[in-house]
Amino acid sequence: MxxxxxxxxxxxxxxxxxxxxxxxxxxxxxxxxxxxxxxxxxxxxxxxxxxxxxxxxxxxxxxxxxxxxxxxxxxxxxxxxxxxxxxxxxxxxxxxxxxxxxxxxxxxxxxxxxxxxxxxxxxxxxxxxxxxxxxxxxxxxxxxxxxxxxxxxxxxxxxxxxxxxxxxxxxxxxxIPLHEQQKIAAILSTWDQAIALTRELIAAKEAQKKGLMQRLLTGKVRLKGFEGEWKKVKMGDIFKERKERGYENLELLSIGADGVYPQSESNKKDNSNSDKSKYKRICPGDIGYNTMRMWQGRSAVSKLEGIVSPAYTIVTPKKGIDVNFMGNLFQLPKSIHFFWRYSQGLVGDTLNCKFPSFALVKLSIPPTLEEQTAIAAILTKADEEIGLLREKLAALQAQKKGLMQQLLTGKIRVV
Known part of the structure; x- marks a missing residue:
């Protein structure tokens, strides 16, 4: 049955x-x-x-x-x-x-x-x-x-x-009566149209941000009031590795496309070990990256304190470096290519970018902290706009789900 x-x-x-x-x-x-x-x-x-x-x-x-x-x-x-x-x-x-x-x-x-x-x-x-x-x-x-x-x-x-x-x-x-089915579908279609439009707006904003990143993070376009040659620096000169363990009492965090967030909010199953003594501490202002996926752009700036799997490498910027600027810079295709070049391993599934390899990568950055911060502020604003649209999308989807439950079971009639 x-x-x-x-x-x-x-x-x-x-x-x-x-x-x-x-x-x-x-x-x-x-x-x-x-x-x-x-x-x-x-x-x-x-x-x-x-x-x-x-x-x-x-x-x-x-x-x-x-x-x-x-x-x-x-x-x-x-x-x-x-x-x-x-x-x-x-x-x-x-x-x-x-x-x-x-x-x-x-x-x-x-x-x-x-x-x-x-x-x-x-x-x-x-x-x-x-x-x-x-x-x-x-x-x-x-x-x-x-x-x-x-x-x-x-x-x-x-x-x-x-x-x-x-x-x-x-x-x-x-x-149920055919005319009632048609009315229900028409109502839900209105929500679908709003959802589709919001998705289009998100895609447009994301494309706009990519364009901004390409221009601002490469020095092709300089913000007003800033000048001077960009300098190539080794990541080991501007970052240090955080290797703190023994913080099992802190919240378990995940690092993904949406940034650093509590594992409890993840849609993925928690496959973490019960023994978290070797898990690494991450703090606000750190960058965490997947050691075996840095060559795919798997990194994010943390706003939270917690612990993450030993599969991640945690780096902390030294004085004079804006972490949000660097977090965006790490997402540029050219930067990702450098991380791939310096990763160790024979094939994609075995490539890893541990801190010694990460430290050797050279990237170009603005000569002053002020310019880094100004660029990061523009890109952060773009992220905030995208975030608001994603919240709107989630709200529309929740509303539609609620309507479906009410209309498709007849709790609300549209005869």
Whole structure:
């Protein structure tokens, strides 16, 4: 039997609602299997297709193209027409719902009109009966908290997450009036548009910051009031290594793309040792970097005090050096290339940049602390603007999640 999310903890519903395997829903709604509302549910092309890839041809979507806000066509593959004809029974139609099978199972998106006739690779294809179910509503339901609980509850494959056509066919969904599905989808689409716009703004701000970094961190553009030649310095002359251990009482921190943050706030599983006696102390104003990934730009300035894994190297700037300037400088592609050149090891997975190697790297910096600080202030301002947009994005996503929970279960009606 399939495992259905337990709804016993939910509060009693108001009059006009009934308790079902999906929780409390309006009395006039039914709970049915998805296959009863669909013309077909099948898997896309599942045979080797690499030999048929072309620079142009028939578009083919992959799991990575399927996003909750819609299909991402930024990196489509294209198929040779002869090979595609062999799989003509898999051709997509407008309104089909594509669902990710493995990795992040259940993420779903609808096929827009412009991609009628396209193909998909190993994703699940649901072709809704348009007289019974609105495809955008269905995608929202599968993506919703309750839809994900159902998917996670009946997924196959154990640790390797995998949803197959049988699981999707037998997924329980509420059968509700078509006009109500359309209204719900229209409301949620408004949030999707706001989310998409905010993402575009974030991308634009990030591109703007990259441009600023390229100009300001290389001396190509000088700020008003500053002059003098930039100087090349060895990292060992302006940084010292912090090797303090024995601070197990301090908070465990992680270092990633978003900076230095508490491990408790990380989405990743805590794989740290129970014995943290060898963990390194990091303080505000330090830079921590992944010793084996510095050549990939894995470094960040810390605003927190705590301990980090021995896999990180911690460096502290000496007097006359602005740490925020250096933190940004370390993210320049040219700087990352130097860290790669000085890393030790035979291949990528064994390369490491321990402090002695780090100390040998030479980078160009402004002649005065004041200029370093002025440049860092501009880039920090850019980071703050990006941070505010990310907060807005998170708020919009939370609002949408809340709306989905209310609208897709009938707690709020839009009849």
């Amino acid at each position: 399939h495992t259905i999310p337990d709804s016993h903890a939910e509060p009693p519903a108001k009059p006009g609602y009934k308790k079902t395997k999906l929780g409390w829903i309006p009395e006039e709604w039914e709970v049915v299997k998805l296959k009863s509302l669909s013309i077909k549910i099948m898997v896309g092309i599942a045979s080797a297709a690499t030999h048929a890839y072309r620079e142009s041809g028939i578009p083919m979507f992959r799991n990575q193209n399927i996003k909750e806000e819609g299909l991402d066509d930024s990196d489509l593959l294209f198929l040779e027409e002869g090979y595609e004809k062999i799989h003509k029974n898999k051709r997509l139609k407008e309104g089909d719902v594509l669902t990710v099978r493995t990795g992040y199972p259940g993420i779903s998106a609808t096929v827009p009109k412009e991609y009628e006739g396209a193909q998909c690779f190993t994703s699940l294809i649901t072709r809704p009966n348009k007289q019974l179910i609105y495809s955008k509503w269905l995608a929202y339901f599968i993506n919703s908290p309750i839809g994900k609980k159902i998917i996670f509850g009946i997924e196959a494959g154990g640790a390797q997450k995998n949803v197959n056509a049988g699981i999707l066919s037998n997924m329980l969904v509420p059968k």
